[in-house]
Amino acid sequence: MTAFDARELIGELTVTLDVDVLVGAYADRDGPPGDPASVLGTLAEHGIRAGAVASLRAALFDMRTGNDEVLALPDVVPVGAVDLRDPLGAVREIERLVPLGVRAIRLFPDEQGVEAGFPSVRHVARKAAELGLTVLTGGDVRRFWQPFAGLGATVVFLDTHFYHLGDFLVVAADEPGFHTSTRLLNSPDALETVPAERLLYGSRTPHYEPVVPLLRLATSGLRPEEIAAVAGGNARRLLG
Amino acid sequence: MIIDVHAHWGPWFFTMDVAALNHAAMDRYGIGRSIVSATEAVIYDPATGNRALDGWLATTDRHYGYVTINPRRLEQAEKDLREYLPTGRFKGVKIHTDYTRSPADSPQTREALALVAAHGVPALVHTWGPTVLDLAATCQDTPGLKVIAGHMGADGHRHAIEAARGCDRLYLEPCYSHAPARRIAEVAAAVNPDRLLFGTDSTLIDPASAFGAVAAARLDPETAEKVAWRNAAALFDLPV
Numbered sequence: 001m002t003a004f005d006a007r008e009l010i011g012e013l014t015v016t017l018d019v020d021v022l023v024g025a026y027a028d029r030d031g032p033p034g035d036p037a038s039v040l041g042t043l044a045e046h047g048i049r050a051g052a053v054a055s056l057r058a059a060l061f062d063m064r065t066g067n068d069e070v071l072a073l074p075d076v077v078p079v080g081a082v083d084l085r086d087p088l089g090a091v092r093e094i095e096r097l098v099p100l101g102v103r104a105i106r107l108f109p110d111e112q113g114v115e116a117g118f119p120s121v122r123h124v125a126r127k128a129a130e131l132g133l134t135v136l137t138g139g140d141v142r143r144f145w146q147p148f149a150g151l152g153a154t155v156v157f158l159d160t161h162f163y164h165l166g167d168f169l170v171v172a173a174d175e176p177g178f179h180t181s182t183r184l185l186n187s188p189d190a191l192e193t194v195p196a197e198r199l200l201y202g203s204r205t206p207h208y209e210p211v212v213p214l215l216r217l218a219t220s221g222l223r224p225e226e227i228a229a230v231a232g233g234n235a236r237r238l239l240g
Numbered sequence: 241m242i243i244d245v246h247a248h249w250g251p252w253f254f255t256m257d258v259a260a261l262n263h264a265a266m267d268r269y270g271i272g273r274s275i276v277s278a279t280e281a282v283i284y285d286p287a288t289g290n291r292a293l294d295g296w297l298a299t300t301d302r303h304y305g306y307v308t309i310n311p312r313r314l315e316q317a318e319k320d321l322r323e324y325l326p327t328g329r330f331k332g333v334k335i336h337t338d339y340t341r342s343p344a345d346s347p348q349t350r351e352a353l354a355l356v357a358a359h360g361v362p363a364l365v366h367t368w369g370p371t372v373l374d375l376a377a378t379c380q381d382t383p384g385l386k387v388i389a390g391h392m393g394a395d396g397h398r399h400a401i402e403a404a405r406g407c408d409r410l411y412l413e414p415c416y417s418h419a420p421a422r423r424i425a426e427v428a429a430a431v432n433p434d435r436l437l438f439g440t441d442s443t444l445i446d447p448a449s450a451f452g453a454v455a456a457a458r459l460d461p462e463t464a465e466k467v468a469w470r471n472a473a474a475l476f477d478l479p480v
Binding site for chain 2 (some may be wrong): 003004166169192193210215216
């Protein structure tokens with residue numbers, strides 16, 4: 001044991017559903033290969049019982065084969081990745097996935113070079129809201145709230161940084177379906193500032209260290225029932 | 241015991257309310273001592289910020305201070321160094337290259353760091369991306385200077401490895417609000433362990449972030465001890 005042992009601090013915290021898990025690799029960066037066995041192994045090693053898993057293959061190359069890879073994984077919540085560079089194909093893919101039981105889609109605007117004001121984002125947002133799907137989206141929350149506004153959409157912003165917490169809070173006050181991942185809410189009081197029912201544990205395993213948001217949540221000022229909600233209860237409510 | 245070499249005292253302009261240092265959080269992570277800079281001095285006015293910090297440091301035996309200097313105001317810097325370093329409460333110098341728009345290789349920062357070297361104390365300098373290489377070059381050109389690359393380049397940690405290899409008076413400090421997988425482990429495997437330090441960016445960032453990232457690296461006990469306190473105690477000549 002060294003001075004940097006997080007196990008005791010994390011204690012008995014168990015995440016029942018991590019909202020931000022990826023399989024596959026990024027072609028433009030070094031990093032883990034993201035093979036499903038190692039990703040699921042990393043989750044298990046950190047006491048994370050299940051993940052809402054999306055495919056980088058689907059996000060970066062081919063929606064159908066990538067999403068089918070995720071649909072074949074055991075014991076995960078499959079998330080349909082769609083390509084905003086092809087809004088018509090994205091909607092066709094959504095319509096294919098819904099009968100297969102998929103309840104959430106994921107957007108990768110940064111990886112796909114898509115800005116919040118592009119028509120494709122609003123087009124996919126409308127379709128998701130119409131079908132009652134939850135949208136997990138990357139991108140700067142200060143911009144990506146806009147295409148979802150006024151639709152009654154259920155959205156989890158995966159990249160909310162605590163620098164932008166105020167922007168999230170003011171738009172979430174008007175949009176009951178807006179939620180945020182905990183991943184980058186690392187200031188000393190961010191988790192305690194967001195209403196607990198709007199917070200979802202997200203790690204971005206295997207590309208980020210899951211222990212950091214685990215530690216922040218375990219040592220937060222939230223009540224035990226709030227921690228349980230953030231650690232998976234809220235995600236189950238949105239994703240099943 | 242852990243020594244946090246990158247901490248702050250004072251309020252922030254973001255949506256947060258954490259002006260006071262949280263001793264409970266320090267205790268939770270085993271942080272016995274921290275070296276802080278005044279946020280007012282970093283962001284706005286070194287003269288008033290350093291003065292306020294000096295007053296506060298006189299009330300605590302748990303914290304040491306950085307004299308913050310703005311490379312654009314070297315006359316004030318010289319005055320503050322002469323006034324505060326002899327108190328024994330201040331152990332080094334802080335330079336934020338972004339808030340002062342003074343890159344690490346700019347003429348004014350080179351002059352500022354030469355001034356620091358003449359006073360015989362280490363400087364904590366903000367680095368981001370490849371700017372850590374510029375800091376290494378400036379350090380190499382400045383006899384006697386010892387610098388800490390704050391954030392060790394953040395997303396540029398591989399540049400930080402190259403920087404540390406290029407200048408044996410450059411130390412790396414890891415705090416960063418993101419936690420990319422294996423960032424700390426890669427640096428620890430490639431850099432002389434005598435030049436690794438620990439910092440949190442508290443009170444801007446909760447210590448969970450840096451502590452968790454270092455915990456994820458699973459450092460061997462000898463390296464962990466150096467990172468935790470031994471290297472900081474030697475660099476700043478702190479009693480242990």
